[in-house]
Amino acid sequence: MKAQKHVVVMMGGTSSEHDISIKSGTKVLEFLDQEIYTVSSIEITREGEWVFSDTPGEYVEFSRAIPRLRDMHPDCVFIALHGPFGEDGRIQGLLDLMNIPYTGSGCAASGLAMDKILSKRVMKQVGVTVPDEIILTLKEWKADREGITERITSTLGFPCIVKNPVQGSSLGLAFPQTEAEFADAVEQVLGFGDTLMVERMVHGREMTCGVISMHETGELVALPVTEIKPVEAAFFDYQAKYTPGATEEITPADIPDEVRDRIQAISLKAHETIGCSGFSRSDMILSEKEPVWLEVNTIPGMTSTSLLPQGAQEIGMSYAELLTNIIEDSLSF
Secondary structure, eight states, X not given: OOOOEEEEEEEEOSSTTXXXXXXXXXXXXXXXXXXXXXXXXXXXXXXXXXXXTTSTTOOBOHHHHHHHHHHHOOSEEEEOOOSTTTTSSHHHHHHXXXXXXXXXXXXXXXXXXXXXXXXXXXXXXXXXXXXXXXEEEHHHHHHOHHHHHHHHHHHTOSSEEEEOTTOOTTOSEEOOOSHHHHHHHHHHHHTTOSEEEEEEOOOSEEEEEEEEXXXXXXXXXXXXXXXXXXXXXXXXXXXXXXXXXXXXXXXSOSOOHHHHHHHHHHHHHHHHHHTOOSEEXXXXXXXXXXXXXXXXXXXXXXXXXXHHHHHHHHTTOOHHHHHHHHHHHHTTO
């Protein structure tokens, strides 16, 4: 009998997306095909300690955790970490140094995709429409609050979007509706880091489109487009994203075929231009004129309400089959 491959699911982490990562990782553990894989897990606490599934009550500090991971001899690490320290290339670089295969994009692509400032500049260079923006630092804000507020008012206008450029899951995000609300929004988002991005509000329908690499054929496939319609919230914020029933998610989106094709083409272009591997998901706003690209997620959520599994299901790929495809694709390099 052929030996089973050992898959280690890594979740949690030190970022503000810890709880969402736990939900993603728990879902992955539940649905991994245990007829194919031997499954273990590592939960990284908010303080950076590692908890191994074979010793659940033991909290292992980083320097001792690395040899423990090595001695597990994983065939693949399924990265279910979201946000900084998990989705930004750092854990990928560590696994590269240890010569351990892992799911998703590599170190460089992960870092580029996580930085919304740089990834938008790259996509703009290849002809994709992105929102106008102004970059602002804590030092600049402290030195000239009134001048910056006037600049935002005259160039981007209100409402606008204030976001931390290296967060995900709609954290570090504010939507000031008026000039009077702008200062509070900036102070809120600066709590996530010393640099922020103020974007022009693009009005339209929110769309998302996943991309997966099909292991058996090697083909890169854009999944059906999903439209996201928050039921109560004005925007697809953290609560709307992760509360069951808080949004209406329509897959496939009710859009003309040529619009669907354009969104899928942009998603494929983002995946390839940023250098993603395995799977990704691009978010866009469908304005009156054209799709406006916002970002690409290299480790999309894998919870029960997440969008990538919904898109895969629409083409007949179950959640368990999606996981198997992701793992086998990562082992084919």
